[in-house]
Amino acid sequence: MxxxxxxxxxxxxxxxxxxxxxxxxxxxxxxxxxxxxxxxxxxxxxxxxxxxxxxxxxxxxxxxFGLAARHPARPEHYIDKVLMKEHLAAAGVRVPRFLPFPDGVPNPETALESIVSRIGLPAVVKPRREANSRGVSILRSDAEMRSWVTEHQGELDWQVEEFLDGTFHHVNGVVTDGTTTPVQAGTYLGPLLDLPSGRRLGGWTIPYGSSLARRAHELNRAVVAALGDQGGFVVHTEFAVTRDDELVVVEVAARAPGALVSELARLHAGLNLEEVNFALQAGLPVPAPRPTGVEAAWVWVPVMPGERYRRTPPTTSERLVHVRKAAQQVHTGASGALGVSALLWSADPDVLAADVEIAAAFEWCAV
Structure with missing residues (x-):
C-alpha cells in the first residue's frame, strides 16, 4: 500500500x-x-x-505504466463540484443552485449581495474538490455568512449552493464501458455532518422494486451519461428528495461509497462495492448484483469527550458491532470521534426500521 x-x-x-x-x-x-x-x-x-x-x-x-484506462475518461467531472453541476445541469439533471468563486472569495459586501440574490439563505458552502463532507458548512444567517466570507476572503476553490430541505438518499451502480448496472439505493439517517458535535450518522437500504429505488437508478443512469460513462468504476450518487417530490443531485463520486454502505450492498445485492471497485480497476471479473431479500442498515455512534463505550442495545435484527479504539477507553479528545460502528440486517423491513430507531437513540457511550 x-x-x-x-x-x-x-x-x-x-x-x-x-x-x-x-x-x-x-x-x-x-x-x-x-x-x-x-x-x-x-x-x-x-x-x-x-x-x-x-x-x-x-x-x-x-x-x-501502459495499463488500461479503468477510471472515468474525465475523472475531474466526478471530482470538481462546479464542473459536475455544470455538466449535470446542461444535461437536464436537477442540481442545487450554485455560485462558484473562480477568482477567489470576494469581499463581504460583494459576496453577500451575490449569495443572497442568487442562492438565498440558508446556504451551503463547499470546497470545489473535497470529499467526505470536509469543509462543508451550513450558513443560516447574514451574520454567519459575513463571518465565513471574512474568514475565507481571497481563497480559491470555494463555491456556495442552495440549501435543500428534504430527505437525503444515495444510489450506487457499476459502470462498464457505457453501461450502468443498478446495485443498491439507500436513505440516510440525516445529514452526513456534525459527528464531532455528537450527531449519529447512518442509513438503510431502499427495497428493490419500490418507486423511489426505480427513480434513483434512473437518475443514476442520467448522471453517468452526463459526466462520462467510459471506463470501469463504481458510481455513488447522493441526492435529495424535496417536499415537491423532486430528485436533486447533491454529490457524485466515481468510487465505492464510504461508511458501511458497501457492506449494505453486499447484504442487499450480493456484492461488496469496495471489492467490486478494486476488481474493476484490476481488470478482474465482478459478479452481477442480485436481490437477496435482505434489507440492511448502518449506524455510526460518536464517543464524546470523557465517555467510553458502555453497552449495546437489544435488537431483533442480525447485527455486527465494532467498538472502535476511540471508545475502548475514556475518550480524551476535544470533540466527538467515531466510537461504534453497527451493521444491522433483516428480511423484514419493519423489524429493521424499528432496530435502526433503537440504535440511533440508544446510549452506547457514557461517562
Missing part, C-alpha cells in the same frame, strides 16, 4: 477491515512512479485506489 499521508496501516486501512494489515509505504506523490517501479520489479502490475483524492493521480500513473 502506498500513501503520501503520515499514517500507519491502522489509519490508512479501515479499522474494522478483516485480515492482516498490509505494509504501508510512504512517499511524496511526485515520487510514486519511482516507488511503484521499485516495488513491482518484474512482477505484473496493477494500480488501484478507492480514495477520491488519488483518482486522478492513479489514472495518470496507469497511463504512464
Amino acid at each position: 502506498l500513501t503520501d499521508a503520515d499514517a500507519d496501516a491502522d489509519v490508512v486501512m479501515r479499522e474494522d477491515a478483516p485480515g492482516e494489515r498490509p505494509k504501508v509505504h510512504h512517499a511524496p506523490r511526485g515520487e510514486w512512479s519511482k516507488v511503484i517501479r521499485s516495488l513491482a520489479g518484474v512482477s505484473p502490475l496493477e494500480i488501484v485506489t478507492n480514495d477520491e483524492y488519488c483518482l486522478i493521480t492513479c489514472a495518470e500513473l496507469r497511463g504512464e
Whole structure:
C-alpha cells in the first residue's frame, strides 16, 4: 500500500477491515512512479485506489505504466463540484443552485449581495474538490455568512449552493464501458455532518422494486451519461428528495461509497462495492448484483469527550458491532470521534426500521 499521508496501516486501512494489515509505504506523490517501479520489479502490475483524492493521480500513473484506462475518461467531472453541476445541469439533471468563486472569495459586501440574490439563505458552502463532507458548512444567517466570507476572503476553490430541505438518499451502480448496472439505493439517517458535535450518522437500504429505488437508478443512469460513462468504476450518487417530490443531485463520486454502505450492498445485492471497485480497476471479473431479500442498515455512534463505550442495545435484527479504539477507553479528545460502528440486517423491513430507531437513540457511550 502506498500513501503520501503520515499514517500507519491502522489509519490508512479501515479499522474494522478483516485480515492482516498490509505494509504501508510512504512517499511524496511526485515520487510514486519511482516507488511503484521499485516495488513491482518484474512482477505484473496493477494500480488501484478507492480514495477520491488519488483518482486522478492513479489514472495518470496507469497511463504512464501502459495499463488500461479503468477510471472515468474525465475523472475531474466526478471530482470538481462546479464542473459536475455544470455538466449535470446542461444535461437536464436537477442540481442545487450554485455560485462558484473562480477568482477567489470576494469581499463581504460583494459576496453577500451575490449569495443572497442568487442562492438565498440558508446556504451551503463547499470546497470545489473535497470529499467526505470536509469543509462543508451550513450558513443560516447574514451574520454567519459575513463571518465565513471574512474568514475565507481571497481563497480559491470555494463555491456556495442552495440549501435543500428534504430527505437525503444515495444510489450506487457499476459502470462498464457505457453501461450502468443498478446495485443498491439507500436513505440516510440525516445529514452526513456534525459527528464531532455528537450527531449519529447512518442509513438503510431502499427495497428493490419500490418507486423511489426505480427513480434513483434512473437518475443514476442520467448522471453517468452526463459526466462520462467510459471506463470501469463504481458510481455513488447522493441526492435529495424535496417536499415537491423532486430528485436533486447533491454529490457524485466515481468510487465505492464510504461508511458501511458497501457492506449494505453486499447484504442487499450480493456484492461488496469496495471489492467490486478494486476488481474493476484490476481488470478482474465482478459478479452481477442480485436481490437477496435482505434489507440492511448502518449506524455510526460518536464517543464524546470523557465517555467510553458502555453497552449495546437489544435488537431483533442480525447485527455486527465494532467498538472502535476511540471508545475502548475514556475518550480524551476535544470533540466527538467515531466510537461504534453497527451493521444491522433483516428480511423484514419493519423489524429493521424499528432496530435502526433503537440504535440511533440508544446510549452506547457514557461517562
